[in-house]
Amino acid sequence: MSKAIPLPEFTILLSLPRQKYPSDSFQYADNSLGFREIVNRHFRGKASGAHGVYIVRVISTDEVIYIGKSGTLNQVGVFRGQNLKGRLTNRRGKISSSEWFENLLRKYGPLEIEYREIVARRIKEMM
Numbered sequence: 001m002s003k004a005i006p007l008p009e010f011t012i013l014l015s016l017p018r019q020k021y022p023s024d025s026f027q028y029a030d031n032s033l034g035f036r037e038i039v040n041r042h043f044r045g046k047a048s049g050a051h052g053v054y055i056v057r058v059i060s061t062d063e064v065i066y067i068g069k070s071g072t073l074n075q076v077g078v079f080r081g082q083n084l085k086g087r088l089t090n091r092r093g094k095i096s097s098s099e100w101f102e103n104l105l106r107k108y109g110p111l112e113i114e115y116r117e118i119v120a121r122r123i124k125e126m127m
Contacts, residue, residue, distance in 0.1 A: 029110035
């Protein structure tokens, strides 16, 4: 289970301008490939070492059903641990990420996963 970070920190991270901090998204609408394969295809050819935050939305309603982050931010504003790709494809408790996202897909329908990459050296400046 991931440890929650304070809401004000998420608000700061999610409100960062998209022009300054890279953002992207991909959709998960069909479980024939599995979520892990979709993530791997999305990040193929991209620098996948970035950390940041991600939002899972229901495409049909734009409802936010999950907000997460990658890595751990230490006291001096440096990320450690998993990058975005690693966090999205890692196990969630006792189930695989593919199974976890497939459960969301069955419950809510097609999903969009949007993420914002964060440059670690700037985190300290924002706090």
